[in-house]
Amino acid sequence: MEDKLREMLKLYFIMGSNNCRKDPETVLKEAIKGGITLFQFREKGQGSLGGCEKKQLAVNLQRICKEAGIPFIVNDDIELALEVDADGVHIGQSDMSAGEARCLVGSKILGVSVHTLKEAEQAREMGADYFGVGPVFHTTTKEDALPASGVSFIRELRKNGYSIPIVGIGGITAENAGDVMSSGVDGVSVISFISNAESPKKAAMGLKENIMHKQNG
Numbered sequence: 260m261e262d263k264l265r266e267m268l269k270l271y272f273i274m275g276s277n278n279c280r281k282d283p284e285t286v287l288k289e290a291i292k293g294g295i296t297l298f299q300f301r302e303k304g305q306g307s308l309g310g311c312e313k314k315q316l317a318v319n320l321q322r323i324c325k326e327a328g329i330p331f332i333v334n335d336d337i338e339l340a341l342e343v344d345a346d347g348v349h350i351g352q353s354d355m356s357a358g359e360a361r362c363l364v365g366s367k368i369l370g371v372s373v374h375t376l377k378e379a380e381q382a383r384e385m386g387a388d389y390f391g392v393g394p395v396f397h398t399t400t401k402e403d404a405l406p407a408s409g410v411s412f413i414r415e416l417r418k419n420g421y422s423i424p425i426v427g428i429g430g431i432t433a434e435n436a437g438d439v440m441s442s443g444v445d446g447v448s449v450i451s452f453i454s455n456a457e458s459p460k461k462a463a464m465g466l467k468e469n470i471m472h473k474q475n476g
């Protein structure tokens with residue numbers, strides 16, 4: 260399972276309706292053609308959908324992923340994830356504890372955002388399947404993002420013996436993705452470089468090229 264997950268995390272596209280120029284379905288289809296390996300539905304922040312509209316969009320995007328054999332992850336909203344039988348959830352520190360999440364999602368994929376060794380230890384003890392670490396570079400996509408820390412915390416986690424799958428996130432583009440991969444992550448996670456692109460397909464292809472021959476180890 261773990262190696263399968265490492266492969267999945269290579270090019271991890273995250274998107275919500277408010278990250279897109281075109282309609283989300285089209286953006287996702289193009290990103291899939293461009294070679295993304297995992298998708299996270301993150302409907303959050305200014306202008307994002309709620310309630311029934313959010314659920315309908317989740318179902319639509321999940322169907323597109325299913326048809327392409329791409330696993331579908333839901334951010335924050337565990338209830339929605341269970342309702343649509345998603346492949347997994349991603350939670351941050353301000354959401355519920357990883358222990359509580361693991362109890363609710365059972366054997367589904369559980370991703371946790373971690374920013375300190377303490378958070379990493381807690382998340383690992385409670386059964387996280389992968390860590391999201393960032394922001395690596397400056398980002399304006401997440402309104403309450405912490406300051407960018409480069410790849411230092413990624414290296415620190417590996418130095419402290421964390422071999423768990425890790426994905427870097429925050430301000431990642433085709434031009435800097437290779438450097439992130441060399442830092443010891445298993446993959447990169449991207450929102451705006453793909454979701455805002457003129458051609459999400461080309462953006463994903465550009466990222467894919469740079470991460471495939473730059474992975475560490």
Ligand SMILES: Cc1ncsc1CCOP(=O)(O)O
Binds near residue numbers: 397404
């Ligand atoms: C969700 C999230 N978590 C840390 S940075 C970030 C936003 C990443 O968006 P982008 O790839 O557009 O910088």
Ligand SMILES: C=C1C=NC(C(F)(F)F)=NC1=N
Binds near residue numbers: 371372427
């Ligand atoms: C805040 C987040 C941090 N990391 C990730 C992921 F890339 F999936 F690990 N997703 C998020 N929503």
Ligand SMILES: [Mg+2]
Binds near residue numbers: 335350352353
């Ligand atoms: Mg969250």
